[in-house]
Amino acid sequence: MELAWYALLGLFFATYLVLGGYDYGVGLLLARRDSPAARRAALNAVGPFFLGNEVWLVAAVGILFGAFPTLEGELLSGLYPAVIGALAGVVLVTAGVQLRSRPTAEWARAGWDRVVVAGSALAALGWGALLAGLLQGVPLRADGHVDGVTHLFTPFVAAAGLAMVALVAAHGATFLTLRLPAADAAPVARLARRLVPVAVTAVGAATVLGLLSDRVRGAAQQPLAAVLLPLLLVAALLVARTALGRGRPGLAFAATSAALALPVALVGAALWPWALVSTVEPAGGLTVADAAASGPTLRLLGWLALPLLPALLGFQAMCWWVFRGRIDGRAPVYW
Amino acid sequence: MDTLLLARLQFATTTSIHFLFVVVTLGLVTLLVGLQTAGFLTGKPVYERLTRFWGQLYVINYVLGIATGIVMEFQFGLNWSGLSRYVGNVFGAPLAIETLVAFFLESTFLGMWIFGWHRLRRGVHLALLWGVALTAYASAFWIMVANSWLQHPVGYELRDGVAHLTDFGALLTNPTLGFAFGHVVAAALLTGGMLMAAVSAWHLIRRTPDFDLFRKSLRIGLVTAALAVTLVQGFGFAQFGPVGQVQPTKFGAGPERDALVAEWTARFGPGDYTPPALANVGLGFMILIGFTLGCVWLLLPLVWRDWVIRLRFPLWLILLAVPLPFVAVILGWIAREVGRQPWVAYGLLPTGQAVSPVGPGVMLTSLIGFSLLLGTLAVTNWVLLVRHAARGAHDPALGRPPEPETDPRPRTVFA
Ligand code: HDD
Numbered sequence: 027m028e029l030a031w032y033a034l035l036g037l038f039f040a041t042y043l044v045l046g047g048y049d050y051g052v053g054l055l056l057a058r059r060d061s062p063a064a065r066r067a068a069l070n071a072v073g074p075f076f077l078g079n080e081v082w083l084v085a086a087v088g089i090l091f092g093a094f095p096t097l098e099g100e101l102l103s104g105l106y107p108a109v110i111g112a113l114a115g116v117v118l119v120t121a122g123v124q125l126r127s128r129p130t131a132e133w134a135r136a137g138w139d140r141v142v143v144a145g146s147a148l149a150a151l152g153w154g155a156l157l158a159g160l161l162q163g164v165p166l167r168a169d170g171h172v173d174g175v176t177h178l179f180t181p182f183v184a185a186a187g188l189a190m191v192a193l194v195a196a197h198g199a200t201f202l203t204l205r206l207p208a209a210d211a212a213p214v215a216r217l218a219r220r221l222v223p224v225a226v227t228a229v230g231a232a233t234v235l236g237l238l239s240d241r242v243r244g245a246a247q248q249p250l251a252a253v254l255l256p257l258l259l260v261a262a263l264l265v266a267r268t269a270l271g272r273g274r275p276g277l278a279f280a281a282t283s284a285a286l287a288l289p290v291a292l293v294g295a296a297l298w299p300w301a302l303v304s305t306v307e308p309a310g311g312l313t314v315a316d317a318a319a320s321g322p323t324l325r326l327l328g329w330l331a332l333p334l335l336p337a338l339l340g341f342q343a344m345c346w347w348v349f350r351g352r353i354d355g356r357a358p359v360y361w
Numbered sequence: 362m363d364t365l366l367l368a369r370l371q372f373a374t375t376t377s378i379h380f381l382f383v384v385v386t387l388g389l390v391t392l393l394v395g396l397q398t399a400g401f402l403t404g405k406p407v408y409e410r411l412t413r414f415w416g417q418l419y420v421i422n423y424v425l426g427i428a429t430g431i432v433m434e435f436q437f438g439l440n441w442s443g444l445s446r447y448v449g450n451v452f453g454a455p456l457a458i459e460t461l462v463a464f465f466l467e468s469t470f471l472g473m474w475i476f477g478w479h480r481l482r483r484g485v486h487l488a489l490l491w492g493v494a495l496t497a498y499a500s501a502f503w504i505m506v507a508n509s510w511l512q513h514p515v516g517y518e519l520r521d522g523v524a525h526l527t528d529f530g531a532l533l534t535n536p537t538l539g540f541a542f543g544h545v546v547a548a549a550l551l552t553g554g555m556l557m558a559a560v561s562a563w564h565l566i567r568r569t570p571d572f573d574l575f576r577k578s579l580r581i582g583l584v585t586a587a588l589a590v591t592l593v594q595g596f597g598f599a600q601f602g603p604v605g606q607v608q609p610t611k612f613g614a615g616p617e618r619d620a621l622v623a624e625w626t627a628r629f630g631p632g633d634y635t636p637p638a639l640a641n642v643g644l645g646f647m648i649l650i651g652f653t654l655g656c657v658w659l660l661l662p663l664v665w666r667d668w669v670i671r672l673r674f675p676l677w678l679i680l681l682a683v684p685l686p687f688v689a690v691i692l693g694w695i696a697r698e699v700g701r702q703p704w705v706a707y708g709l710l711p712t713g714q715a716v717s718p719v720g721p722g723v724m725l726t727s728l729i730g731f732s733l734l735l736g737t738l739a740v741t742n743w744v745l746l747v748r749h750a751a752r753g754a755h756d757p758a759l760g761r762p763p764e765p766e767t768d769p770r771p772r773t774v775f776a
Pocket residue numbers: 512537540541542544545548549551552593594596597598600601604611647648649650651652654686687689690691692693694695696697698700
């Protein structure tokens with residue numbers, strides 16, 4: 027029961043990183059000195075999906091609160107700086123994307139675009155730091171509270187945050203390759219091909235720093251998973267690069283999507299059976315079973331989730347289906 | 362500085378901003394459903410134009426609802442980890458249900474509705490708006506279930522100091538839920554109706570084009586506001602009974618209060634178990650506002666032969682009254698939330714025990730940072746709303762038909 031909910035939590039957060047990840051990637055790419063029309067087109071490629079993407083985060087936190095209340099409190103307050111960074115980023119992107127086209131003046135729109143760029147960078151940094159913070163363990167004391175926030179400031183966390191920024195940028199460019207009008211796709215595909223090696227380098231650097239860190243090695247309960255999954259991530263990125271080179275943006279997008287989902291699987295698998303590993307007291311961590319809500323709550327939520335999940339996924343799929351394919355210049359644009 | 366105070370300040374600021382936007386969301390979406398359905402059934406173009414104009418304002422307003430809502434959701438874990446630790450088994454359930462049942466679908470539907478004009482069949486497009494409205498109401502309902510549980514914890518048992526769910530049904534029949542939900546929904550309709558009437562009044566005062574359109578929305582707004590204000594008053598007074606009964610310390614002195622304070626002193630040790638005086642000050646003003654707004658009924662007869670418009674001063678009155686519902690909703694929540702202090706979960710979990718053990722520096726940074734961020738965004742959002750309201754209904758960006766041309770490149774002339 028706990029395992030099913032833990033998997034569901036992971037699924038929602040990973041899907042958020044995949045879907046929200048291309049929002050942030052497209053957001054970062056607004057930093058290029060493109061024409062206003064090109065920036066507008068990039069945002070409208072995301073357009074109809076934007077609201078439905080972000081809500082995976084809202085639902086993930088809902089599941090976290092409902093099914094793993096204890097984890098919710100310790101995780102969010104224990105990794106406070108990473109969480110508020112990500113949160114501020116999410117808020118800035120939400121407001122920036124939806125409001126940027128409300129003013130008509132070009133300077134005002136450019137200003138909002140900068141807000142989106144900054145927000146996207148913050149969000150990616152924050153989520154990367156959060157996942158890294160989990161991987162290196164937290165100073166959870168016997169009374170069940172995390173001590174201070176300085177434990178978060180390590181080279182590994184910084185490298186993981188930057189790696190996430192590079193990942194979403196490559197993912198966003200790949201998404202645009204898939205969605206922009208065919209005539210505009212070629213330059214963006216070249217950009218994506220250049221960004222993938224950057225992401226590989228960043229992920230590699232984070233992995234090396236992680237392997238060198240005592241805390242990460244100490245926290246990893248399943249060393250095999252902790253080594254295999256980063257390798258898989260790099261492999262996914264290499265597939266993406268090849269696919270981009272051969273003009274197969276769909277395959278490339280699937281590969282970068284996998285690259286964004288894998289870090290979540292990595293954290294879940296490497297720490298299992300723990301949800302939070304304590305760096306100060308060996309037995310002081312929080313196991314997935316301990317973190318879960320009690321039986322009646324999980325059963326209630328389970329009866330609810332069973333019929334609901336197909337409906338949720340169905341309506342999301344409807345959204346992807348209705349707005350599938352490349353955008354054309356004639357479609358009404360709103361963002 | 363005291364982390365508890367900082368955490369409370371942050372919660373109060375964020376929720377208040379959140380609520381200023383979601384009352385409008387909840388009120389406007391109801392009116393929009395009416396407008397778009399009328400357009401679908403009658404085929405009259407004026408309804409489509411009304412839907413696009415008010416829909417545009419609705420969507421702009423929605424942005425801050427989401428932005429502040431996400432911060433709210435995280436705040437429980439960031440600043441109130443004790444809440445999830447001690448009562449999360451019970452309190453977390455309605456919140457989880459809310460996100461899955463309501464928000465998830467609401468946002469998915471809304472994205473399709475915004476981008477679905479001229480692309481989806483009209484019936485499907487209308488159904489999406491109905492979906493948005495129903496899920497918005499569902500979200501308000503489930504958040505009220507959660508809040509009512511904090512007001513009056515039911516359906517749980519304590520084991521090792523942690524609350525476990527025993528009876529979910531009791532959460533739904535909570536005496537602090539029903540009337541409060543009715544009151545909140547009616548307040549949202551009142552706010553939406555007043556806003557619609559006031560924007561229309563402004564256009565009629567300025568004699569902008571589109572007289573017929575704004576005349577229509579003035580009428581719709583006034584009728585909605587009148588019906589809603591009566592419901593607000595009814596549900597409002599109805600709340601005193603059940604709330605006073607389960608929360609004897611909320612509305613003032615009495616033997617029940619003294620008995621309860623004595624019981625708490627025995628169980629939790631001596632302390633100040635009465636809410637700050639501030640709590641009930643606002644309640645009086647809110648009731649005053651409730652009666653003042655009740656005067657919209659006096660304007661209704663003037664709708665006949667457009668006397669409201671011809672006399673002009675009623676239009677000014679409507680315009681000036683717009684801030685009142687917003688002030689009232691905040692005062693109402695202060696009465697409800699501050700009135701249950703010093704408890705997070707009434708009689709079960711003291712506020713001081715719920716706060717996260719993070720340092721005051723971190724908490725202060727987060728308080729200042731998020732208050733500035735959300736405050737700035739809120740003001741910007743209102744400026745944009747006012748501008749778009751003033752721009753009129755001739756060509757909102759929302760629902761604009763596609764360009765009949767073949768150049769595949771997106772054009773910048775939109776919006
Ligand atoms: C347009 C807004 C508005 C208006 C005009 C009124 N209210 Fe209200 N009131 C609210 C909006 C609101 C609210 C923000 O929606 C609250 C906060 C929590 C709740 O349940 O509703 C609230 C709370 C609230 C409470 C506190 C409940 C508690 O502590 O649990 C009471 C007793 C009343 N109201 C009573 C009234 C009466 C008798 C009114 C006038 C005749 C009135 N309200 C007008």
